[in-house]
Amino acid sequence: MTNDDQLDAAFSALAHPVRRTILARLAKGTAGVNALAEPFDMTLPAISKHIRVLENAGLISRERDAQFRLCKLETAPIQDIAGWAERYRHIWEARFDTMDTLLADMKEDDT
Amino acid sequence: MTNDDQLDAAFSALAHPVRRTILARLAKGTAGVNALAEPFDMTLPAISKHIRVLENAGLISRERDAQFRLCKLETAPIQDIAGWAERYRHIWEARFDTMDTLLADMKEDDT
DNA sequence: TCAGTAATAAACCTCTTGGTTAATTAACTA
């Protein structure tokens, strides 16, 4: 899988509030599918599918423990996304600087 | 639009390599639709649709200049995503620390 | 071994996405 494909998978997995909520829950520790499904008004197979999407994107891993499938958060794709976003930071910081200058100029006008 | 909806829109807009490439191009400066379409083996209406997706997600804005529609990168949704990812940073850093400790322990065993 | 619990698989449905071609709008230019 190319780097681009990995980003595709991560971004599109994260483009659903249910899946982001599941990740937020897993940030507090591993959990089984039923536990993850609990907050949602949705059937278990639907949650199961969301979990598979997260797994395929590498955002979680799973381990069988007796009749449970424990899900665990994996941060690598989130780090990739953070890295992707960072490439644009200089732009918004530059614009913020411009705004700073603008505000400073306005202040000068006041005095 | 709720914060969740904004993240949905941003993540799903970014889940396509063509759209990420367009943003990368716009990071270097504004451009018209034909210029943005140039690198892709794809019809203009297809690019036009990608651009609309980016616009609806707030990732770009547009200004009419004569017969051109100049596209401009907007960083707010990228900042939102960077902020979202940051909430997970403590986890991967904690795991990295654990790995550090592990490696240190292994080193001690060697001596 | 049998009942119960955890989870997935299969089949199906509807809506969305990503692309096409053909037609249209809007502005510039000769």
Next chain:
DNA sequence: TAGTTAATTAACCAAGAGGTTTATTACTGA
């Protein structure tokens, strides 16, 4: 005003996403 360039709209299509219900697998524990 006619032709050209820039871009969008409309109509269509195939494939994918997200959900359902029903059936099945896999394990636990009495």
